[in-house]
Amino acid sequence: MNESSAILEFYRSASREGTPVALATVVRVDGSSYRRPGAKMLIARDGRINGSVSGGCLERDLIRRAVLALDQNQSSLIRYDTRADADDDEAEALVKSAGLGCEGVIEIFLDPNPALHLSAIERVIRSDVGEDFYVDVPNQAPFIDRIEPPHRLILFGAGHDAVSMWRLARELGWLTTVVDLRSSFPVPKSLFSGVDRYLVPDLVEAVEKAQVGPHSLVILMTHQFEHDRALLSALSENPPLYVGMLGPRVRSEKILNSLRGQGNGVAFPNLHSPLGLDIGGDTPAAVALSALAEIQAVLSHRSAGFLSARKVPIHSPEGGPGEKDEVSTSRLTLGGVER
Incomplete structure (x- = not known):
């Protein structure tokens, strides 16, 4: 809440x-x-x-x-x-x-x-x-x-790693939807007790049922190549504010090359893959921290560096949000790799 x-x-x-x-x-x-x-x-x-x-x-x-x-x-x-x-x-x-x-x-x-x-x-x-x-x-x-309304996070995937993701999102006050596609070994639904929405749709209607919009924050964590490809293709028609995808860069490039081979060459500048900040750690909790910290940085237009190394105040002296950082990232698009 x-x-x-x-x-x-x-x-x-x-x-x-x-x-x-x-x-x-x-x-x-x-x-x-x-x-x-x-x-x-x-x-x-x-x-x-x-x-x-x-x-x-x-x-x-x-x-x-x-x-x-x-x-x-x-x-x-x-x-x-x-x-x-x-x-x-x-x-x-x-x-x-x-x-x-x-x-x-x-x-x-x-x-x-x-x-x-x-x-x-x-x-x-x-x-x-x-x-x-x-x-x-x-x-x-x-x-x-x-x-402003609370941020809305949509998790496509209901594996054990999604549990840590939604629990941390809850601490941040984000409204979370878990979309269970049964694409990886699903955990008991009871572990998602308290989540704002829990859906079990067919793959072809998953994006529509999840009500993805232009301000949505989306994480693809199905752990299934074909499911992530289908979801990314559907999301490219009306890209949300943020899309993060679990897995190595080579996997993301294969998915994007596959979509491009099908004639889908629409740029996807909001895709972050591998998702998350480079903070180390490989447990579900550490991955969730890395992913949601990146999303928070995107929402705040910050580069997510060390505050101790920041040369200007964290916030503007007048109480506003402060200067936006020139964020430099490497993101994948449906047309190739954006450097």
Whole structure:
């Protein structure tokens, strides 16, 4: 379950109990901060929380302020300044006493009436279409909260390695579909208990049944040459955002050459094979980590190098996503090898 879905579940549970809640949203960051603008935490009147707006250093103070906001039915903008030369008001004194030393400013909007904001999140999750929600911040221009639906991962293959893949994807908050083509020795379906969708279609209708779209993240792990070739051919008609295929490069080249020999010369720039980052390890868990780390890098337009070697800030000082890396990769296409 992704963070937004978890917050909604928490909200529904609190509503059933009759427990008031306040929503804390990061609306501005200047300098270093653990979370970026748009990060949220729902705070119940009894002190329970769901979500996060920091690495744990601000939550206790926010709970106290949320209870006050709920009692007074009054929204507020809270500014936490962790810079060494910050003026010492109450919030700054809190972070200084904790010795955080993060060297940044975080502004958090606390809303004791978050129903409209949470309804917008629910709409996005249900419709799978992102939208902008305008947050009226006191004495500032409205904060535009860009709400995006959770990423959707589709695994073609239900072997033992797919279990680690979907479990890690669940930790990332991605919605996962497992397509069991019975192409390799399948594991008991019970090991996929909790997966968002589990399908057992015929090969010819697998891509359609899985509802692959332009924003889908697809991994081919059937361990069957003919199945992967048929799936890749079907996917080439409307390529998804990402396609990764297990197996060595020579296997991928054989599949692509076979498709090209059938007259399918459509380029497939989103194909990554072998999939994953070069981190070593050959266990199912290590392969899953390598594969999903690569997908995260693709989604973030990052080169997936060592952060310790990065010459620019991880995030932009103003709190945006930061500069996109010039990602250099070698990818296979249906017309040959792209270097």
